[in-house]
Amino acid sequence: MTTPPKQRAGSVVILAAGHGKRMKSAKPKVLHPLCGRPMIAWVLDQALALEPERIVLVTGHGAAEVEKAVGEMGLGARVRFVRQEPQLGTGHALQVCLPELGADPGVTVVLYGDMPCLRPETLRALVATQAESARNGMAILTAVPDEPRGFGRILRDDAGHVTGIVEERDASPEQREIDEVNLGVYAFDGPGLVAALPKLSNKNAQGEYYLTDVLAAFVAGGRAVRAVELEDHEEGLGVNTLAHLAEARWALQLRILEGHLENGVYIEDPATTYIDHGVEIGAGTRVLPCSVIRSGVRIGKDCEVGPFAQLRVGAVLEDGAEIGNFVEVKNTRVGAHAKAKHLSYLGDGEICARSNIGAGTIFANYDGVKKHKTKLGERVFVGSGSVIVAPNTIGDGATTGAGAIVTRDSNIGAGEVWVGVPAKRLAGKSTGPASGTKKETRS
Ligand code: UD1
Ligand code: MG
Numbered sequence: 001m002t003t004p005p006k007q008r009a010g011s012v013v014i015l016a017a018g019h020g021k022r023m024k025s026a027k028p029k030v031l032h033p034l035c036g037r038p039m040i041a042w043v044l045d046q047a048l049a050l051e052p053e054r055i056v057l058v059t060g061h062g063a064a065e066v067e068k069a070v071g072e073m074g075l076g077a078r079v080r081f082v083r084q085e086p087q088l089g090t091g092h093a094l095q096v097c098l099p100e101l102g103a104d105p106g107v108t109v110v111l112y113g114d115m116p117c118l119r120p121e122t123l124r125a126l127v128a129t130q131a132e133s134a135r136n137g138m139a140i141l142t143a144v145p146d147e148p149r150g151f152g153r154i155l156r157d158d159a160g161h162v163t164g165i166v167e168e169r170d171a172s173p174e175q176r177e178i179d180e181v182n183l184g185v186y187a188f189d190g191p192g193l194v195a196a197l198p199k200l201s202n203k204n205a206q207g208e209y210y211l212t213d214v215l216a217a218f219v220a221g222g223r224a225v226r227a228v229e230l231e232d233h234e235e236g237l238g239v240n241t242l243a244h245l246a247e248a249r250w251a252l253q254l255r256i257l258e259g260h261l262e263n264g265v266y267i268e269d270p271a272t273t274y275i276d277h278g279v280e281i282g283a284g285t286r287v288l289p290c291s292v293i294r295s296g297v298r299i300g301k302d303c304e305v306g307p308f309a310q311l312r313v314g315a316v317l318e319d320g321a322e323i324g325n326f327v328e329v330k331n332t333r334v335g336a337h338a339k340a341k342h343l344s345y346l347g348d349g350e351i352c353a354r355s356n357i358g359a360g361t362i363f364a365n366y367d368g369v370k371k372h373k374t375k376l377g378e379r380v381f382v383g384s385g386s387v388i389v390a391p392n393t394i395g396d397g398a399t400t401g402a403g404a405i406v407t408r409d410s411n412i413g414a415g416e417v418w419v420g421v422p423a424k425r426l427a428g429k430s431t432g433p434a435s436g437t438k439k440e441t442r443s
Contacts, residue, residue: 006131007124009050010106010190014043015093016113017060017084022241028062030113031069032245035252036276036295038069039239042116042252044079049120050109050127056100057113058093060084089208090184091200098197105190107131110211112184114239117251122228122235123185129226130187136226137192137218140165141185143230151181152212154227162225165212169205180229182212183236192218252277260287273306282319300336318353332363335378348390350375358384358402365390367408377414386423401426 020029030040040057047055057079059066067081084096094110101108107130109123122141130139140162142154153175155164165182166175196217200209215225230236234251237244256277257270264283267273274292275281282301287293291306300319305311309323314331317323321334324341332349340346340357347365351357355376363374364387372390376382380394383402388394394412401419412418417429 006128007050008107009052009109009127009187010104011054011056011101011108012047012050012052012111013056013058013094013097013101013108014040014047014111014113015058015090016040016043016066017058017063017087017093018114019061019087020114020240023245024242028066029239030066031062032239034116034245034249035256036278039116039245039248040066040070040113041073041277043111043113044070044073044075046111046118046120046123047109048075048078050123052109053106054100055079056082056097058082058084058097060087089202089206090211091197091209091213094193094211094214095197095200095209098194101190101194103191103194105194108188108190108193110184110186110188112238115183115185115237116239116248117235117237118185119232119235122230126185126187126228129228130189132226133224135224137189137221137223138215139187139226139228140215141183141230141236142180142227143183143233143236144179145181145233145236148179148181151183153178154180154182156180162215162227163219164216167204167206167210167212180227183230184211184238186211188214189223192221192223347371348373352376352378352380352396354378355380355382357382358386360385362387363390364388372408383419 016030023029031038034042055078057070059081063083070079080100082097082100084093107127126139126141130136150168152165152167153171154162155166157163193214196214200213202209204210218225237248239245239248256275257267260281261267265281266286269289272289273287276295278295279293279297281299284302285299286304288306291309293311294313296313297311297315299317302320303317304322308325310328312330315329316333318336320337322339322341323329326343327340328345330347332346334351335353337353338351338355342359344357344361346363348371349363361382365371374388374390375393377396379397381399383400383404385403386400388406389408391408392406392410395414397415398412399417400406400423404419404423405421406418406423415430417426419426
């Protein structure tokens with residue numbers, strides 16, 4: 001049998017049953033969006049980074065909604081749901097997981113569904129610390145924040161060994177002066193955790209079963225408790241309010257932007273650039289201020305986006321494409337070196353290479369019931385202020401005049417010139433190499 005690498009966890013338990021009252025929202029806290037995905041997706045990524053055999057997600061408030069959202073993330077049987085009703089504390093949350101964990105769940109990491117900023121390296125260090133010695137009962141993540149209010153305090157003996165955690169509400173005035181706090185993230189020895197959980201009591205200020213009391217059980221049993229101190233406080237951010245959500249969003253946003261900068265994407269002003277998780281951008285592309293790029297968008301090399309552009313779901317920019325100010329692109333492929341530089345809406349479209357979309361162009365994709373496609377060939381010239389009512393196709397090298405209203409199914413042929421309201425073919429006029437061919441369209 002091969003032994004697993006020391007940074008891998010056997011099990012990860014994510015606690016996400018809490019109410020999140022302070023969010024003042026009907027939506028379950030862990031489903032609030034952060035950079036294009038729900039908060040819980042970030043925490044599931046933390047869990048996946050530890051390559052565990054199982055991930056157990058503890059749900060309670062809004063359980064059905066949370067389970068549905070997580071079920072749609074495509075993780076399959078790797079994530080198991082356990083409902084905790086009622087919620088009797090963090091220790092109780094682990095107790096209800098015992099049937100899923102079995103007798104030996106391996107090194108078991110506990111994460112919170114509302115701590116989206118922890119980095120995988122930090123969690124791997126926690127697991128590695130726990131796995132250093134068979135004497136270790138658990139490793140805990142601690143921090144020394146500017147304001148320790150609300151957190152459990154870490155108790156240490158004179159030699160510096162961790163001896164306990166005391167909840168603020170149970171702490172003496174002297175203990176409240178301790179500045180090292182418990183972030184609530186742990187790596188446990190699996191069998192030790194399984195043995196300690198049934199013995200927890202709820203005799204404390206909150207009448208809850210405290211997971212932190214497992215630590216006391218290890219210490220009483222002569223096992224070591226190791227602490228890993230968080231260096232970057234931002235990682236330990238717990239989201240309890242919408243203000244915290246905004247802070248977490250900014251932290252994660254910066255990481256996403258840093259990733260693109262490292263890949264050779266020029267971002268003029270990170271402070272006003274919004275790029276979701278899961279966006280591909282090629283090197284040499286320039287993203288100018290006040291642009292919004294949503295999850296799943298793909299941008300090739302040497303493109304230009306913005307300032308003030310919005311690229312929504314399904315937007316694809318091929319190499320060298322340019323999308324300028326006040327242009328919204330949704331579910332549209334913009335071909336290589338095609339341009340839409342000003343004030344346009346391009347929805348449900350297909351634009352082939354080197355076409356030019358004039359200022360103020362609208363792809364009128366929605367008839368009030370259904371969405372329809374607009375397809376443009378190569379080197380199409382769309383005059384300023386054109387409205388192209390979908391479904392429609394415009395052939396290679398065709399032109400629309402300024403202000404043309406191209407009614408649905410006009411299907412302009414290659415090289416043709418159409419003008420007016422409603423737009424009509426200008427007899428005898430044609431442009432480009434494909435002139436003269438009738439109603440020839442690209443698909
Ligand atoms: C816990 C720790 C405290 C630590 C703090 C860090 C205990 C007893 N205390 O505090 O030392 O400083 O976290 O944030 O563990 N949850 C459940 N079921 C429950 C209770 C909580 O799933 O029955 C979940 C919540 O959704 C939340 C997390 O556990 O994600 C922490 O709960 P919370 O009440 O915020 O933490 P405390 O118990 O106050
Ligand atoms: Mg609590």
